[in-house]
Amino acid sequence: MDKGARIFVAGHRGLVGSAIVRTLQAAGYRNLITRTSAELDLREQGATRAFFEKERPEYVFIAAAKVGGIVANNSYPAEFIYDNLMIQNNVIHASYLSGVQKLLLLGSTCIYPKLAPQPIREDALLTGPLEPTNEPYAIAKIAGIKMCQSYNRQYGTRYICAMPTNLYGPNDNFDLTTSHVLPAFIRKFHEAKASGAENVVIWGSGTPYREFVHVDDVAEASLFLMENYEGWEPVNIGSGEELTIRALAEQVAAVVGFKGGLVFDASKPDGTPRKLSDVSRIHELGWRHRITLEEGLNSTYAWYLENQGGGVRG
Ligand SMILES: NC(=O)C1=CN([C@@H]2O[C@H](COP(=O)(O)OP(=O)(O)OC[C@H]3O[C@@H](n4cnc5c(N)ncnc54)[C@H](OP(=O)(O)O)[C@@H]3O)[C@@H](O)[C@H]2O)C=CC1
Numbered sequence: 435m436d437k438g439a440r441i442f443v444a445g446h447r448g449l450v451g452s453a454i455v456r457t458l459q460a461a462g463y464r465n466l467i468t469r470t471s472a473e474l475d476l477r478e479q480g481a482t483r484a485f486f487e488k489e490r491p492e493y494v495f496i497a498a499a500k501v502g503g504i505v506a507n508n509s510y511p512a513e514f515i516y517d518n519l520m521i522q523n524n525v526i527h528a529s530y531l532s533g534v535q536k537l538l539l540l541g542s543t544c545i546y547p548k549l550a551p552q553p554i555r556e557d558a559l560l561t562g563p564l565e566p567t568n569e570p571y572a573i574a575k576i577a578g579i580k581m582c583q584s585y586n587r588q589y590g591t592r593y594i595c596a597m598p599t600n601l602y603g604p605n606d607n608f609d610l611t612t613s614h615v616l617p618a619f620i621r622k623f624h625e626a627k628a629s630g631a632e633n634v635v636i637w638g639s640g641t642p643y644r645e646f647v648h649v650d651d652v653a654e655a656s657l658f659l660m661e662n663y664e665g666w667e668p669v670n671i672g673s674g675e676e677l678t679i680r681a682l683a684e685q686v687a688a689v690v691g692f693k694g695g696l697v698f699d700a701s702k703p704d705g706t707p708r709k710l711s712d713v714s715r716i717h718e719l720g721w722r723h724r725i726t727l728e729e730g731l732n733s734t735y736a737w738y739l740e741n742q743g744g745g746v747r748g
């Protein structure tokens with residue numbers, strides 16, 4: 435991509451979108467186009483098309499989405515499927531109408547079957563039933579992949595798809611109901627230490643495995659794919675390392691300095707038992723993650739202390 439290319443980062447204020455903006459700016463890209471959802475609701479077809487006609491971006495990163503943890507997904511299935519389908523349909527079709535050169539859609543490794551063989555390869559897609567707690571969201575993301583592939587096939591577009599595993603980092607959503615597990619743990623353990631609480635409540639059994647990758651790695655991988663990948667198949671972005679939710683809780687407690695106990699709330703869902711991504715495709719393309727979970731937890735907690743304290747974004 436030319437350093438002066440017009441690049442639209444949809445969702446630029448979010449966890450991933452803000453990291454993509456940081457990464458592009460650090461790489462010298464100086465013509466970034468951004469809009470908040472208040473300025474441009476990408477669920478609105480007319481407004482989205484008018485924006486693309488006027489701004490005519492040459493490259494598009496779709497990091498705008500309705501996103502949340504397991505309870506948010508399970509509580510608002512209609513919003514998760516509607517918002518994500520509308521955003522994707524409008525941005526992908528408007529990109530085609532306005533001649534965008536290349537587009538990258540961000541999906542998630544939740545698109546794969548609940549019990550896919552581990553680690554999960556990209557070709558496991560649609561080979562089995564999905565995890566019920568986030569099926570609407572996963573269906574929307576799968577539809578986005580199929581749209582990109584269909585537009586590439588019929589119209590000769592260059593729309594690629596990246597599937598990150600669970601990600602975390604600065605500017606995450608720390609709301610205790612709608613967030614993902616890692617930011618929720620940072621806040622829970624921080625507040626428990628501050629208040630002298632005896633225990634921290636962990637949702638579910640603590641036995642599911644999850645893989646985590648730092649959002650700066652995801653942003654760098656997204657730029658790497660935009661610059662180097664022309665394939666139609668989705669590409670997993672991950673660390674290739676997993677741990678149990680209990681082990682994650684123990685690591686966050688150590689980083690925060692919380693000495694109390696863990697209590698497990700069996701009324702909350704565990705979700706999929708494992709979702710370790712096979713990252714050999716992106717490794718073969720020439721990209722690997724850099725930030726270890728230990729480094730990432732420490733830097734994210736430091737960011738939390740400087741920026742969030744008791745506040746939340748979500
Ligand atoms: N977080 C995670 O663990 C994972 C995320 N992903 C994927 O990464 C992508 C980004 O997720 P993440 O950064 O975590 O999400 P965030 O919730 O942090 O950010 C989402 C962004 O989307 C924007 N947005 C939401 N609705 C609209 C709308 N109707 N019109 C315009 N903009 C809208 C918001 O804009 P505004 O702030 O202006 O309202 C917000 O900045 C998603 O595709 C998600 O599937 C994949 C795997 C894991």
Ligand SMILES: C[C@H]1O[C@H](OP(=O)(O)OP(=O)(O)OC[C@H]2O[C@@H](n3cnc4c(=O)[nH]c(N)nc43)[C@H](O)[C@@H]2O)[C@@H](O)[C@@H](O)C1=O
Binds near residue numbers: 542544615635636704
């Ligand atoms: C990225 C991915 O993220 C989501 O899938 P998920 O990984 O299941 O989501 P999660 O991070 O919320 O939970 C992971 C595990 O952690 C346990 N858990 C314990 N205690 C807390 C807790 O306090 N908060 C949360 N959120 N989870 C907790 C929780 O019970 C579960 O077993 C979907 O958006 C999906 O669509 C998707 O793409």
